[in-house]
Amino acid sequence: xxxxxxxxVLVVGGGIIGLVTAWRAAQRGFxxxxxxxxxxxxxxxxxxxxxxxxTELHHGEQTLLGLNLESARRYPDFAAELTEAxxxxxxxxxxxxxxxxxxxxxxAHLRELHTLQRxxxxxxxxxxxRECRRLEPMLAPGVRGGLRVDGDHQIDPRRLSRALxxxxxxxxxxxxxxxxxxxxxxxGRAAGVRADDGTGLxxxxxxxxxxxxxxxxxxxxxxxxxxxxxxxxxxxxxxxxERYAPFLTRTVRAVVRGSHVxxxxxxxxxxxxxxxxxxxxxxxTVTAGGVYELLRDxxxxxPGITELPLTETxxxxxPGSPDNAxxxxxxxxxxxxxxxxxxRNGVLLAPVTGDVLAHVLVSGELPAVARDFxxxxxxxxxxxxxxxQTV
Ligand code: GLY
Numbered sequence: 140x141x142x143x144x145x146x147x148v149l150v151v152g153g154g155i156i157g158l159v160t161a162w163r164a165a166q167r168g169f170x171x172x173x174x175x176x177x178x179x180x181x182x183x184x185x186x187x188x189x190x191x192x193x194t195e196l197h198h199g200e201q202t203l204l205g206l207n208l209e210s211a212r213r214y215p216d217f218a219a220e221l222t223e224a225x226x227x228x229x230x231x232x233x234x235x236x237x238x239x240x241x242x243x244x245x246x247a248h249l250r251e252l253h254t255l256q257r258x259x260x261x262x263x264x265x266x267x268x269r270e271c272r273r274l275e276p277m278l279a280p281g282v283r284g285g286l287r288v289d290g291d292h293q294i295d296p297r298r299l300s301r302a303l304x305x306x307x308x309x310x311x312x313x314x315x316x317x318x319x320x321x322x323x324x325x326x327g328r329a330a331g332v333r334a335d336d337g338t339g340l341x342x343x344x345x346x347x348x349x350x351x352x353x354x355x356x357x358x359x360x361x362x363x364x365x366x367x368x369x370x371x372x373x374x375x376x377x378x379x380x381e382r383y384a385p386f387l388t389r390t391v392r393a394v395v396r397g398s399h400v401x402x403x404x405x406x407x408x409x410x411x412x413x414x415x416x417x418x419x420x421x422x423x424t425v426t427a428g429g430v431y432e433l434l435r436d437x438x439x440x441x442p443g444i445t446e447l448p449l450t451e452t453x454x455x456x457x458p459g460s461p462d463n464a465x466x467x468x469x470x471x472x473x474x475x476x477x478x479x480x481x482x483r484n485g486v487l488l489a490p491v492t493g494d495v496l497a498h499v500l501v502s503g504e505l506p507a508v509a510r511d512f513x514x515x516x517x518x519x520x521x522x523x524x525x526x527x528q529t530v
Contacts, residue, residue, distance in 0.1 A: 142338045144315065146170040148500060149331055149342035151319045151356065154181030155296065155485055156478050157348035158303035159493035164346075165310035167497050172313045172342065174334055179300040181350050182485060185374050185455025187403045187411040188230070188296040189390055190214060190487045193261045193288045194238045196252065202511050203464045204259060207484055209508055210491035211290070217490035218294065224309060227302040230295025230405055236390040239271055239278065239285035241439055246283045248394055253286055263288050275387055277441050293390055293403055296486050315340060319349070322358035322475070329474035332356075346476045346496060351456040353479035363472045366517055367480045369421055369456035372414035373429035375437075376451035377444065379408045386410065386443070393440050400436040402444070410447065412437045415454075423454040457482050466514040467495050468505040476500075477514045 148164045150157045153175030165171045189195070192207035218231040240246035256263040264287040271285040272278050307314070317334035322345065324330065331341035347353050351369035379386040387410070392401035403411040415429045430452055437444050460466060460480030465488060469476055478496050481488050495509040505513060 143341060144172060144313070144338060145341045146172040146313065147343045148172070148346060149174065149340050149344070150346045150348055151332060152181070152347070152349035152353070153178030153304075153314065154348070154350050155183040155300055155303065155489050156350070156481060156492055157346070158300065158307055159489045160346055160348055160478050160496040161312045162303060162306045162310055163493040163497035164500055165307065165312045167501055169500060171311070172315055172340060173307065174315045174317060174319045174332060174340055176316050176318055178307075178314050178316070179304045182455040182457060183296040183300045185372065185453050186296040186486050187374060187401060187413045188294045188299070188486050189236070189401060189403060190292045190294060191236060191390070192291065192487060193256055193263055194236050194286070194291050194392060195483060196255060196259065196261070197463075198255060200463060201259060203484070206464070206491060206508065206512065207487055210488045211292075213490040213494070214292070214294075221299075221302050221306055225302045225305040227305060228298060229302055230298045230407070231292070232294070232406060233292045234389045235287065235289040236291035236392065237271060237275060237285050237287055239391065239393050239440065240283045241279070241281060241393060241395060242283065245394055249284065249286055256286075262290050275389070275391060277386055277443050278391065279440055279442055282440070291390065293405075294486060295405060299486065299489070319356060322356055324358060324360075324472065327473060329472055332358075344474050344476060344500060346478055348478040350479065350485075351458040353458060353477070359475070360472060362518065363470045363475065365466050365477055365479050365514060366461050367458045367466070368418075370459040370482065371417040371419050371422060371454055372457055373417075373425055373433065373452070373454045374411060374413040375430065375433055375449060376453075377410040377412065377447040378450050379404065379410050379447060381408075383443070383446070384408065386447070387441070391440060393436070395436040395439055398432065398436060400433060400440065402437055402441060412444075421456070423456065425452045425454050429454070458485070461517065465492065465512055466517075467492065467509045467512040468499045468514065469503075470514050471518060
């Protein structure tokens, strides 16, 4: 006989976004279940954890910038609340970011970014090469200049994931350790999922927060299925031995020959180097070429990196969306909400995503901060439908 389990809210996916959604839902008094074979896993196990609203600004993404900045603004309180709830250190470090240029092309690119940042009212200071090296003496002598952004911080996504699992447990969230296999739709409304262990998980509302997998849950009508695709990122972890500390005091990043490279130094001596950006479907192979390119580019920035032990190589899948922005809130299927498509900004957007989804679960409506991120934006003539929805 198949088993069933019922809750008010069922979250499909136990990565950072699913966990923060479940935590906030449970805090609002909803009985909440997360279905995932390994809660706390997913892209958060690979991500570097840069909270880089300003240095990752791109032309044409000003709307996303607003949401990124709002989430960055909420980070201090979010981190304090999560630490208070769990007693766990999140590796939250407000040490700033330095984006540097190695040649004339990089310099022109950074100058353009600086203009866009200033036009957007953001805090960012232009430094010449000598000033960059005064801040970070390990930088290559050839660095031509850079942007100092003290407001772009970092958190350790593995610690964050662990803390969110603990916070969820303490708030009464039930973890069902299995894959969600198929959404059940009853009388035109999402009613739960069937898990691959045969359990039927029923719920008043289902939140699909499956990261890069969100677009392939069986049973979701084609026109509701989120247009999310996997975007591979290979990431390296090195260790800074005591005798080299402090190797870097802040995140250092650059665009080298058109590829983004960043070095994120943690207080515990870990140094994260990322990341490739590859459209290869579900492939998570760590390749010699990927590792070579990351080390080559990182070495051009910080030559001393070759002295450090290389402790881990890993690849993860970002949940890419057509406009690089997340899909948040009600869908055209009653009872089904989305929290996915966060692409390069999942860790940064965790606080605001949790708050937005909690608001939707309580009120049935997207708060103003998230209106532009409705999943309905990908359906023709869909904005009208939002106010008519029952969620
Ligand atoms: N936000 C950094 C990355 O996605 O590689």
